[in-house]
Amino acid sequence: MSYLMNTYARQPVAFVRGEGVWLWDEAGNKYLDALAGVAVNGLGHAHPKLTQAICEQVNNLIHTSNIYGVLRQEQLAERLCALSGMDKVFFCNSGCEANEAAIKLARLYGHHKGIATPTIIVMEKAFHGRTMATLTATGSRKVQAGFEPLLTGFARVPYNDVEAVRQVAEHNHDVVAVLVEPIQGEGGIKIPDADYLHALRQICDDKGWLLMLDEVQSGIGRTGTWFGFQHTDVVPDVMTLAKGLGSGVPVGACVARGAAADVFQPGNHGSTFGGNPLACTAGLATLQVLEEDQLLGNATQIGGQIVEGFKQSLAGVAGIKQIRGVGMMIGIELDRPCGELVKLALAQRLLINVTADNVIRLVPPLVMREAEAQHLIAGLSPIIREFLGRASG
């Protein structure tokens, strides 16, 4: 019996050591990690530059609180703004908290404009977290069921549907913001049309709404650019980050630009741990290594090879609907539920994930090399082929 609350359907394995894209369990078995702690360990495991920076910081200072200046926080904020073209940062500890900050920011922005019941447009199949506001914003009944009453102040439209947003714009005069993932992660690695964000940006500009991008999964090099929106000509008003930012040390950020950057004033929002010296050192070291080791380019190159490799090895296999990806954010969509594949892959010492019931999600460490990508393709393809053959036969 376990003393842990029963919140997770865990796989029957625990890891004790990692290096690069590899993990070792208690018995000494070695696994290829194509999940990276759910898009967190971009630098892989135990990256020497990251561990050194963290160790030095721990020896010096871990936490002092936001009652005082935090030098590392100033440095990480400056770096994130330089990389994104944004202006100001609020630090927290997770993705849902980053989105909570964005939702509060949008509501306050609305109240400043005299809108008493501000509304945020959110998307079907979106995932924004599991706090009350973020599970309300999330477009999944599974996440919400049992936690009613949900919050008010959200209007939901289909993802990748600009016309639906225009419809809401015509009828709802309380809208203050659009919250959207540049690529839906939990929703099944859904890549919108190339002009989607651009069209949303135009509507937001016309209406005076904030364009708020949830880059918790797509940010920090995951798609081969620093942030997912950098594949377009769009710059958001608000962007949220977490997952890859601290390489496993909990840190989240709500990044804002222009008028949105000055909405919060003392007393409006805060976090005890948010942006402490340890978390920000992990963030700074992560960004530095991504740059020094040219991992954005690597994510583009190896991610492309993974997509192409699976397209070749699964060509003509009945049951494969689509193989798609941007950088190291990759989905293989099947025509049927395939959660069972996680266990089958684990038995072959491959760590993968299935999301939205029928999409194999691959979000490997950005340090993955060609030989390791080939190992993944060669190992996983026969498992998928056998699963599809068996399930249909």
Ligand SMILES: *Cc1c(COP(=O)(O)O)cnc(C)c1O
């Ligand atoms: C994981 C995720 C979140 C939630 O992050 P937590 O750190 O688990 O709270 C929010 N948005 C997106 C897009 C995510 O992928």
